[in-house]
Every structure is written in C-alpha cells, then in structure tokens.
Amino acid sequence: MNEFTSRIPDASVRRLSLYLRFLEDFERSGVTSVASVALAERGGTTAAQVRKDLSHLGSYGKRGLGYSVAELTGVLRTVLGLDSTWRVALLGAGRIGTALFEYEPFRRRGFHITTVVDNDPCKVGTRLGSIRIRDQRELEDALCEDRIDLVIVAVPAPVAQGLVDRVVAVGIKAVLNYAPVQLRLPADVALRNVSMLVELESLSYDLARHRP
Amino acid sequence: MNEFTSRIPDASVRRLSLYLRFLEDFERSGVTSVASVALAERGGTTAAQVRKDLSHLGSYGKRGLGYSVAELTGVLRTVLGLDSTWRVALLGAGRIGTALFEYEPFRRRGFHITTVVDNDPCKVGTRLGSIRIRDQRELEDALCEDRIDLVIVAVPAPVAQGLVDRVVAVGIKAVLNYAPVQLRLPADVALRNVSMLVELESLSYDLARHRP
Numbered sequence: 001m002n003e004f005t006s007r008i009p010d011a012s013v014r015r016l017s018l019y020l021r022f023l024e025d026f027e028r029s030g031v032t033s034v035a036s037v038a039l040a041e042r043g044g045t046t047a048a049q050v051r052k053d054l055s056h057l058g059s060y061g062k063r064g065l066g067y068s069v070a071e072l073t074g075v076l077r078t079v080l081g082l083d084s085t086w087r088v089a090l091l092g093a094g095r096i097g098t099a100l101f102e103y104e105p106f107r108r109r110g111f112h113i114t115t116v117v118d119n120d121p122c123k124v125g126t127r128l129g130s131i132r133i134r135d136q137r138e139l140e141d142a143l144c145e146d147r148i149d150l151v152i153v154a155v156p157a158p159v160a161q162g163l164v165d166r167v168v169a170v171g172i173k174a175v176l177n178y179a180p181v182q183l184r185l186p187a188d189v190a191l192r193n194v195s196m197l198v199e200l201e202s203l204s205y206d207l208a209r210h211r212p
Numbered sequence: 213m214n215e216f217t218s219r220i221p222d223a224s225v226r227r228l229s230l231y232l233r234f235l236e237d238f239e240r241s242g243v244t245s246v247a248s249v250a251l252a253e254r255g256g257t258t259a260a261q262v263r264k265d266l267s268h269l270g271s272y273g274k275r276g277l278g279y280s281v282a283e284l285t286g287v288l289r290t291v292l293g294l295d296s297t298w299r300v301a302l303l304g305a306g307r308i309g310t311a312l313f314e315y316e317p318f319r320r321r322g323f324h325i326t327t328v329v330d331n332d333p334c335k336v337g338t339r340l341g342s343i344r345i346r347d348q349r350e351l352e353d354a355l356c357e358d359r360i361d362l363v364i365v366a367v368p369a370p371v372a373q374g375l376v377d378r379v380v381a382v383g384i385k386a387v388l389n390y391a392p393v394q395l396r397l398p399a400d401v402a403l404r405n406v407s408m409l410v411e412l413e414s415l416s417y418d419l420a421r422h423r424p
Contacts, residue, residue: 007421010414011223017413022394042394080413081420099311103408105392111412150415173422174415180317182234182254190418192411196315199404200323201229201292202222203362203386206402208293209219210385 008056013080015053018043020076026069035066082110089115089148091163093123093133096178097154101128115146119159139163143170150174157181220268225292227265230255232288238281247278294322301327301360303375305335305345308390309366313340327358331371351375355382362386369393 008016022042026034036050043050054067057075077083088111090097100106101113116128119136126133134142143151151167153160153175160179167175174190177183185191220228234254238246248262255262266279269287289295300323302309312318313325328340331348338345346354355363363379365372365387372391379387386402389395397403 008417013414013417014410017410018394018407020413021392021409044394079417079420081416081418081423082413084416084420084423086416086419095311095314099307100408102307105409106412109409109413111416149419150412174419176411176415180233182230182256190415192415194406194408194411195230196312196406197233197317197321198226198229199388199406200318200362201232201294201321202225203388203402203404204293204296204298204323205220205225205291206293207298207361207386208291208296211293211296 008079012053012056015043015045015049016056016076017080019050019053020073020080020082023069023073023076027073032069033066034069034072038066085110085112086149087115087147088113089117089143089146089151090154091117091136091139091151091167092154092156093118093120093128094154097152098128100152100154100178101131111150113152115142115148117142119155136163139166140170143167143172148172150176153177153179153183155179220291224265224268227255227257227261228268228288229292231262231265232285232292232294235281235285235288239285243281245278245280246284250278297322297324298361299327299359300325300362300364301329301355301358302364302366303329303348303351303379304366304368305330305332305340306366309364310340312364312366312390313343323362325364327354327360329354331367348375351378352382355379355384360384362388365389365391365395367391 019039022039023034036047040047040050057079090101090113093116101116106113113131115134116131117134117136117139118124123133124135151172153164155163157179160177160181161183164175164183164185168185168189173188175183175185177191177193180195180197183191231251234251235246248259251262252259269291302313302325305328313328318325325343327346328343329346329348329351330336335345336347363384365376367375369391372389372393373395376387376395376397380397380401385400387395387397389403389405392407392409395403
C-alpha cells in the first residue's frame with residue numbers, strides 16, 4: 001500500500017485524471033499556480049467539486065493563493081500511479097485493439113503495450129509495430145514471461161470471459177475491458193469497462209429530450 | 213420536448229444504458245420479468261441504486277413482482293432516444309475513426325454513420341465501407357446535405373476545436389468527442405468526451421494503491 005490508503009471514489013479518480021491533463025497544459029503554458037475555479041471551468045464542474053476532489057490528496061493549495069501547478073501535477077502523477085511504468089498486454093489485434101495499440105498517449109503516460117495476443121492464425125506471428133503477435137493459446141506464458149501488470153481486452157464479447165478467467169488465474173490484478181459484455185472477476189481484480197455505446201446513448205438521450 | 217422533460221442525471225443515464233443492455237440479454241434468454249437485484253448484480257451496483265435510476269422513468273415495476281422485461285426495454289429505448297435513427301457524421305478517418313466506423317453495434321442501435329470527412333488528400337474520395345470520404349473543406353455542405361444529427365470527432369487534438377466550431381455553426385446539437393482535448397461548446401450543444409486515458413489511469417490508481 002502506498003501512503004494514500006483510503007480509497008478515493010471512482011468519480012473523483014476520473015476527475016483527478018482530467019485535472020492532471022489540464023495542469024500539464026497549464027505547465028506547458030508557463031502557468032505556475034492555478035485556482036480551483038480554473039480547473040473547474042476546463043473540466044465542466046464547480047470549484048467546490050474540484051476542492052473536494054483534491055481534498056482526497058491531503059492539504060494542497062491555500063485559499064486565495066491557489067494550487068502550485070508543479071506540486072499538484074507531481075502529487076496527481078504519484079496518486080494515479082503514473083510515476084511508474086506499467087506493462088500492458090493487449091488481447092485482440094482487431095480494429096479496436098490496433099487503434100489502442102497505436103494510441104500514442106498511452107505510452108507517454110507510462111502504459112507500455114509489450115504483449116499482443118490473438119487467435120487468428122493469419123495474425124499470429126506477424127507484427128504490430130515492433131511486437132510479434134502471439135497465439136492466444138500461449139496467453140499464460142506470454143503474461144508471465146512479459147511480467148504483465150494490466151490487460152486490455154479487445155476481443156469479441158463471446159470469448160472475453162473465458163480469456164479473462166485465464167488472465168485472472170495467473171494473478172493479473174487490473175483489466176480494461178472494451179468487449180461489450182459484463183465480465184465477472186474476483187473482488188481483488190480492478191476492472192474498468194469502456195463502452196463505445198454508453199456515451200453515444202447518453203447523447204441520443206439529450207437529442208430525444210429536445211426533439212420536436 | 214418529449215414526455216420525460218426533467219433531466220435525468222448523467223450517471224443515471226449511463227446506468228440506464230447498461231440496464232438496457234442487460235434487459236436485452238434477459239429478453240433473448242426468455243426471461244420475462246426481472247428484479248432490481250438482478251440488474252444490480254450485472255451492473256455492479258445496488259438494488260436501491262437500480263430502483264432510484266428507474267424511478268426517473270416513472271412508476272414501472274411493482275415491489276415483489278419485479279419489472280416486466282419487455283415493458284422496461286421499450287421504455288428505456290424511448291427515453292434513450294433509441295426508437296429513432298440518428299444520422300451521424302464522422303470527422304476523421306484515422307485509426308480511431310475507422311474502428312468506430314466499423315463498430316457494428318452503433319448501427320444496430322440506430323446510429324447510422326452516413327458521412328465521413330477527412331483532410332488527408334490521399335483519403336478524400338476513397339471509400340470507408342460504402343461511404344465516400346469527403347474533403348474536410350466541404351464539412352458544412354456535407355452536414356447539411358446529409359441532415360446530420362450528431363457528430364463524432366476523431367481528429368487530432370490541435371484541429372478539433374476549429375472543426376467543432378464549424379459543426380456548431382450549422383446547428384448540430386450533439387458531439388461525441390474522442391480527441392484528447394476539452395472542447396468549448398455553447399450550452400445548448402450536448403457534448404460527451406471519451407477519454408482513452410481516464411479509464412486506464414483509474415486502473416493504475418488501483419494498481420499503485422496496492423503496490424508493495
């Protein structure tokens with residue numbers, strides 16, 4: 001356990017991740033201190049919410065003086081685990097998997113995709129960037145040999161649970177799921193689901209509300 | 213305005229979207245009524261939360277009898293605007309844009325990508341599926357001719373705001389943003405941001421908390 005032992009609520013963690021992005025922008029523009037209201041404006045939230053989110057980190061910032069951009073950036077990087085490099089395995093080298101593989105900000109943030117597996121014999125043995133795609137049957141070996149911390153699931157829904165069971169069996173504790181299925185995992189494995197549909201449907205909700 | 217005029221909170225709308233997915237699974241398996249606890253279990257939430265979310269829809273379900281799967285599915289489809297077809301324009305035919313274009317569930321849900329624009333002369337005029345990629349310079353014409361309801365932004369961050377300003381100027385009211393940048397939009401335009409990093413960082417937060 002690191003020093004931040006009491007769990008920060010999910011919604012706050014997500015906002016902290018956004019604030020970090022804004023702070024890095026501020027840092028690049030030469031801004032050295034920033035008020036909660038500035039972070040709130042960029043994040044589409046309130047200054048009170050920003051202060052509450054940041055209060056989870058301990059006491060940074062002083063009323064009236066704002067937050068030190070450099071200090072807060074450092075604290076957020078540590079809390080979010082971004083001062084480490086994480087070794088990531090990508091399950092599935094289809095369209096979504098490939099797009100994720102080539103998404104440059106992952107690497108910049110310390111998420112290194114070192115391992116790619118697929119079950120398509122035409123793909124196995126070919127390369128994605130510098131990584132040789134391995135056979136899904138070698139999944140356990142691949143995860144262990146490459147000392148994987150985190151797995152991204154980008155396979156079709158029907159095969160996702162079976163693969164993830166094998167991932168969990170070798171002791172992986174973090175899964176990012178792009179497959180459109182609710183995975184069942186032991187309580188000590190962190191899971192985040194990315195649904196391509198949820199955001200779109202929340203937009204159509206808004207459109208439907210305002211339709212004539 | 214339709215009959216559901218008071219705005220349902222964002223977090224509830226997202227969960228409603230998930231419940232709909234679960235209900236459709238139940239329907240396919242021949243289940244005709246379902247208790248809030250069953251939806252809660254699949255969605256990783258509590259029965260009380262499910263009842264609260266569903267209470268935004270009016271009074272469906274009866275204590276002890278559960279919800280009618282068919283009825284609730286229908287109500288959710290209406291509320292989420294999924295009883296309509298929405299015409300979608302994709303801005304950017306790069307890796308992410310292409311993956312989104314080929315994501316079959318979008319179409320099944322009534323989101324039809326009818327228009328694709330890009331600024332790459334090598335791409336303009338070629339086809340993505342059956343759609344001819346149009347020049348970004350013709351953006352306004354494309355949006356109007358194709359009677360677009362909703363725009364998906366999958367262009368690099370530096371050009372996103374400029375494009376979206378043009379989208380808003382022709383009266384589009386819904387934007388799904390995949391560009392890693394906070395867009396500024398008028399208050400009457402619905403915006404959802406999909407960050408490929410936020411979920412990953414919330415996983416590394418969990419990993420970092422438990423590291424030795």
